[in-house]
Amino acid sequence: MAIVASAADGHHAAGRATILQLRAPDLTTRELERQATELVASSPIPVLVSSRCDVALSSGAAGVNLPERDILVGDARRLLEHRMVGRSVHSIEAALAAEGDGADFVIFGPVWASTSHPDVEPVGIDALSDVARMLRIPVLAIGGVTEARIAECDAAGAAGYAAISLFR
Numbered sequence: 001m002a003i004v005a006s007a008a009d010g011h012h013a014a015g016r017a018t019i020l021q022l023r024a025p026d027l028t029t030r031e032l033e034r035q036a037t038e039l040v041a042s043s044p045i046p047v048l049v050s051s052r053c054d055v056a057l058s059s060g061a062a063g064v065n066l067p068e069r070d071i072l073v074g075d076a077r078r079l080l081e082h083r084m085v086g087r088s089v090h091s092i093e094a095a096l097a098a099e100g101d102g103a104d105f106v107i108f109g110p111v112w113a114s115t116s117h118p119d120v121e122p123v124g125i126d127a128l129s130d131v132a133r134m135l136r137i138p139v140l141a142i143g144g145v146t147e148a149r150i151a152e153c154d155a156a157g158a159a160g161y162a163a164i165s166l167f168r
Contacts, residue, residue: 001017001018001019001020001021001107001140001160001161001163002014002016002017002021002162002163002164002167003021003023003162003163003164003167004021004023004164004167005023005024006022006024006035007022007035007036007038007039007042009167009168010022010039010043010047011039011042011043012167012168014043014044016167017045017167018045018160019045019046019047019048019062020039020043020046020047020048021047021048021049021050021065022036022039022047022048022049022050022061023050023051023065024050025051029052029054032049032052032055033058033059036049036056036058036059036061037058037060039059040059040060041060046061046062046063046084047059047061047062048061048062048063048064048065048084048086049061049063049064049065050064050065050066050067051064051065051067052064053071053076053079053080056080056083057079057080061083062083062084063080063084063086063104064076064080064083064084065086065087066085066086066087066088067087067088068087068088068089068094070087072101073085073087073098073101073102073103074101074102084104085102085103086103086105086107087101087105087107088106088107088108088142089106089107089108090109090110090120090123091123092127092130092131092134095108095139096134096135099135099136099137104137104138105137105138105139105140105159106137106138106139106140107140107141107142107162108123108131108139108140108141108158109122109123109128109141109143109144110122110123110142110144111123111124111125111127111141111142111143111144111145111149111153112124112144112145112149113143113144114142114143114144115165116164116165117143120143122144123143125152125153125156128156128157129157132156132157132159133157138159138160139157139158139159140159140160140161141153141156141158141160141162142161142162142163145163145166146166147166
């Protein structure tokens with residue numbers, strides 16, 4: 001999953017990713033909707049919108065990924081019905097709760113130190129392995145993922161990974 005801040009970034013990453021997540025918290029709602037609509041219309045792969053169910057619906061996106069402290073997964077599911085609903089989590093407990101609440105997948109981390117979240121302590125590869133073993137839904141690794149670390153994510157049982165800088 002490539003996490004992108006604009007439709008242009010998404011176009012660049014679409015050739016190397018399997019899912020795009022539009023995450024642009026500094027944009028106005030109108031601009032976010034414009035970016036999402038453009039990206040959905042032109043992307044050959046599914047597009048998720050970070051946190052904004054309303055924008056996901058209006059743009060025709062495949063779903064949302066919710067930050068850990070965002071609305072409940074069940075509330076998003078009621079709004080989005082059969083679209084994808086994921087949850088970013090930072091602990092085993094939060095991952096289990098997201099699965100129990102009906103999330104389709106979790107993004108777990110940061111596994112390693114991350115430049116996009118420098119104030120968050122990495123959870124480590126062993127915690128990723130524990131979460132991947134405990135959950136029935138896909139677990140994506142995030143945080144400090146590099147080309148060299150993809151094999152470690154796979155070995156830990158992650159279904160994949162999400163990244164920002166890896167797709168730039």
